[in-house]
Amino acid sequence: MPTVFRLDGYRFFFYSNEGEPLEPVHIHVIKDGIEAKFWLYPDVRPAYNHGFDARALRKLSMIIEDHAAEIEEAWHDHFG
Template structure:
């Protein structure tokens, strides 16, 4: 499960056996979330409050190129 980014206590990662659409998982403490990356969209969340989800969406938006590049490197090579 490759970790792509750690920032503000969040860990952004994907699993080694992922599927389309392109997405990123996020965890912090015992909380988890998943965002699609083609159009940034929260798919699911467990335990995060609204302000944390807003911060994560901002971080996904700011780092979307990194996430997509890492996805392509890992799954298309």
């Protein structure tokens, strides 16, 4: 599970086995055992959410938008 970055107690990461065929670029976020997955394209939006409230999801969406280039670069570095 490569970690892309950490911020405000959240860990932003992806799993090394992201499906076959490989799913589109996305990021997982975890904090205190709560996890969500966000698609980056065509716009940042949750793919699933297992416990974050609406306020946290908005915050996470903004963080992901701000770090989208870093996330995409890490994705392509890892998956080729």
